[in-house]
Amino acid sequence: GQQVMQIPQYQHVQEGEDFTTYCNSSTTLSNIQWYKQRPGGHPVFLIQLVKSGEVKKQKRLTFQFGEAKKNSSLHITATQTTDVGTYFCAGVSSNTGKLIFGQGTTLQVKP
Amino acid sequence: GAVVSQHPSRVICKSGTSVKIECRSLDFQATTMFWYRQFPKQSLMLMATSNEGSKATYEQGVEKDKFLINHASLTLSTLTVTSAHPEDSSFYICSAAQGLATYGYTFGSGTRLTVV
Numbered sequence: 547g548q549q550v551m552q553i554p555q556y557q558h559v560q561e562g563e564d565f566t567t568y569c570n571s572s573t574t575l576s577n578i579q580w581y582k583q584r585p586g587g588h589p590v591f592l593i594q595l596v597k598s599g600e601v602k603k604q605k606r607l608t609f610q611f612g613e614a615k616k617n618s619s620l621h622i623t624a625t626q627t628t629d630v631g632t633y634f635c636a637g638v639s640s641n642t643g644k645l646i647f648g649q650g651t652t653l654q655v656k657p
Numbered sequence: 658g659a660v661v662s663q664h665p666s667r668v669i670c671k672s673g674t675s676v677k678i679e680c681r682s683l684d685f686q687a688t689t690m691f692w693y694r695q696f697p698k699q700s701l702m703l704m705a706t707s708n709e710g711s712k713a714t715y716e717q718g719v720e721k722d723k724f725l726i727n728h729a730s731l732t733l734s735t736l737t738v739t740s741a742h743p744e745d746s747s748f749y750i751c752s753a754a755q756g757l758a759t760y761g762y763t764f765g766s767g768t769r770l771t772v773v
């Protein structure tokens with residue numbers, strides 16, 4: 547079945563350092579979404595990417611969708627302690643329309 | 658924006674009993690809702706797709722008779738964990754979509770189920 551792989555699983559950074567998480571799908575995606583989940587909370591929608599090669603920015607966050615629509619990345623510039631949480635990519639299969647989550651990357655930021 | 662309400666947030670039940678979890682779309686109609694399960698420090702695993710007015714579609718490996726899904730209206734889907742066992746203890750989350758490009762999938766706040 548369709549798989550969405552995400553790396554790294556964990557990342558510890560010093561406040562002010564940059565952070566990147568990568569997402570790869572075994573199949574072509576119609577779109578990819580990114581979510582943030584704080585400890586004890588539920589996933590909160592961040593953004594959706596639809597077009598091949600698309601790049602979107604939200605303040606210090608930069609999201610990219612690969613040309614082949616099978617990979618994506620989230621880059622955070624100059625991390626802050628408020629960035630702590632688990633970031634999930636979730637791909638929508640072109641075939642099934644289902645939203646399949648990657649394993650998530652848990653970010654810890656040392657002040 | 659789209660809001661999904663999920664209840665209860667926490668439930669503790671005895672082995673062998675059944676637990677019902679409700680998921681409501683508060684300000685929009687959802688013909689389709691999704692049920693996920695999340696183990697500690699793991700990702701969300703899609704369990705089933707709940708379709709209003711028809712049978713749910715279950716993912717491979719999910720027992721239909723154990724996890725009963727009912728989507729009786731455009732704003733309510735329920736998940737009933739029947740004859741619960743300790744291994745069913747988990748975080749269950751529902752989601753629905755309204756205006757995907759803007760809101761993505763909106764998730765309920767989740768239900769922490771503990772079976773003792």
